[in-house]
Amino acid sequence: MIRSLLLAIGLSLAALPASAGFSFANIDGGTIDLDDYKGHPVLVVNTASRCGFTPQYDGLQALYDRYRDQGLVVLAVPSDDFRQELSSAEAVKDFCAVNFNLTLPMTDITHVKGTQAHPFYQWLRDTKGFEPSWNFNKVLLSPEGQPVATFGSTARPLSRKITSQIEAMLK
Template sequence: MIDRRTILTAALAAIAAPDATRSAPAQAPVSRITAYAFSFPALAGGDIRLADHAGRPLLVVNTASLCGYTPQYAGLQELWTEFHGRGLMILGVPSNDFGGQEPGGATETANTAQQHGATFPIAAKATVKGPNAHPFYKWAADARPRDVPRWNFHKYLVGRDGYIADVFPESVAPTDTRVKTAIARALADS
């Protein structure tokens, strides 16, 4: 037999319980930052705004003038010549972080790039590792913590969606088939 107290307790519990048919308030979608949110001071002055290249693949490479990999500037220029007309943006980011191999100023960096035939955009010298890294490199390290630059000429390929599509260490030449294939794939993605 059920007494009034049991019925009253059950009724109050039902009223106090959240309504399962009512949906929780909708939460705004999480907005993730893309590479297009960043800019770099340009070697020749002004800014290189990645947003100006939104929807295009980007190859961001930390460079150095006195490195054994410095001849990769020529390979980067080959990529620029081959793929720029199809939408690829290449950005060289000089850095003195590895072996002190970019000790000079803007003039020395520009001379090195020109000696190797580079005509793609070059940023002003930036830090690419550690707590003082440029915000793009902090973002990339967050996105791909196992694929951070360990030396000069580390390559981040950013897809049309603004997220890192592929990463190539310094030991992989810009003209390597793997790099060209990844770029072609990024260019083909809609």
């Protein structure tokens, strides 16, 4: 469906820039390299532990559980850019494990907006005009690494507008 729409307006996925080459510090140590997810749709979500949208972690985990075996990756990117994150990666990891039993991949605390934004978020801003305006903004990347859709904080992870796009990429 997405490919058809792009072709109808005269674009191909190859014409769009890809998210290749970006890596994040992993909350568990080491790095998370987006190149490792080539061939898989990826939902990247900037998160925070003390936000009114924090209960969305349940939905993100459920989304990951539902589609993980088909190839979906859900990547949580904790950020304190909106002053609602805990003070350390260890505290974030513990909070998410105890309160949400998260098993999805998670980065270390990362800047997602402004001049200090992680290069991935700078790339999104420069190529899609998208910069998170609050916590729990979502970016869906195609299996080729192109940004396909962005969703604001109020978009629930299991909403049809998100799952329908994921399902189209998993077929």
